[in-house]
Amino acid sequence: MTEAGTARTGDPERDTLDKAAEENFPVAPFFLPRVWRTDLMAVYGFARLVDDIGDGDLAPGGADARLLGVSPQEAEDRLVLLDAFEADLHRVFESAPRHPLLTRLQATVQRVGLTPQPFLDLIAANRQDQLVRRYETYDDLLAYCELSANPVGRLVLAVTGTSTPERVRRSDMICTALQIVEHLQDVAEDLGRDRIYLPLEDMKRFHVQEADLATHTAGASVRALVAYEAERARDLLNEGAPLVGSVHGRLRLLLAGFVAGGRAAIEAIVAAEHDVLPGPPKPSRLQLLREVGVTLRGEG
Numbered sequence: 001m002t003e004a005g006t007a008r009t010g011d012p013e014r015d016t017l018d019k020a021a022e023e024n025f026p027v028a029p030f031f032l033p034r035v036w037r038t039d040l041m042a043v044y045g046f047a048r049l050v051d052d053i054g055d056g057d058l059a060p061g062g063a064d065a066r067l068l069g070v071s072p073q074e075a076e077d078r079l080v081l082l083d084a085f086e087a088d089l090h091r092v093f094e095s096a097p098r099h100p101l102l103t104r105l106q107a108t109v110q111r112v113g114l115t116p117q118p119f120l121d122l123i124a125a126n127r128q129d130q131l132v133r134r135y136e137t138y139d140d141l142l143a144y145c146e147l148s149a150n151p152v153g154r155l156v157l158a159v160t161g162t163s164t165p166e167r168v169r170r171s172d173m174i175c176t177a178l179q180i181v182e183h184l185q186d187v188a189e190d191l192g193r194d195r196i197y198l199p200l201e202d203m204k205r206f207h208v209q210e211a212d213l214a215t216h217t218a219g220a221s222v223r224a225l226v227a228y229e230a231e232r233a234r235d236l237l238n239e240g241a242p243l244v245g246s247v248h249g250r251l252r253l254l255l256a257g258f259v260a261g262g263r264a265a266i267e268a269i270v271a272a273e274h275d276v277l278p279g280p281p282k283p284s285r286l287q288l289l290r291e292v293g294v295t296l297r298g299e300g
Helices: 012-022 034-054 063-067 078-094 100-112 116-133 138-148 150-159 165-185 187-192 200-205 209-214 221-241 248-273 285-296
Strands: none
Touching: 034 063, 034 078, 034 100, 034 116, 034 150, 063 078, 063 187, 078 100, 100 150, 116 138, 116 150, 116 200, 138 150, 150 165, 150 248, 165 187, 165 221, 165 248, 187 209, 200 221, 209 221, 221 248, 248 285
């Protein structure tokens, strides 16, 4: 499903990168050095495109499939597309990729010295989305986030030359928290794709049935479950937040924005009384700016 406010142009590269403007926090804000912005947008382009393949949200017309060498007969098969995309990723590191977004990424890979693994993990997460639609335990969900979210933070640290084991550990907490928050915001949308990212063991604990997630407004049990998962995400954000104070300058502001975006989204869920079923609760720009200030001051 095309993100709200994003019009298709027919150019696969442009369509994907235009979605950056629709994110909760700027992917590569103006205050960053130009080379960082270029490299972060290249990484974003990869992550956005692989998600679009996994969600079946590619632009109509099959342009991306053609670029990846997939026949029209198989252009709707997400696993085939993901396999072709993975093959093109290997060309980034070995020869010349076919897709323009991966050509853009190749320049970043060569300049920064990125390795294939974070990108392979993101593909693996989307492949898993085609095969696994429920998660029995919280640990199962965390393992999924290890593939679907944590590589993004690791790539940000790599692009900015600030990666250390401790920073990676904190970054993983933040990225996992942001993924959980996004799942909470998108319970109804995910259910429409026959996916549930609320751990089944927690649903049982709070006496929530799948049918309870398909209503227009959440009952008390669903709200209690969402509140429980939101607090888990808040705890992860708080544990990861010292990452912000470990860096300086404009990178510190960027990372504070990521943490603040998660905190503001949680506050929006709280303000909605944990009823996420009518649609994703979204924070105001003022709430986001307040949370940026709190994060930069090391409070909360």
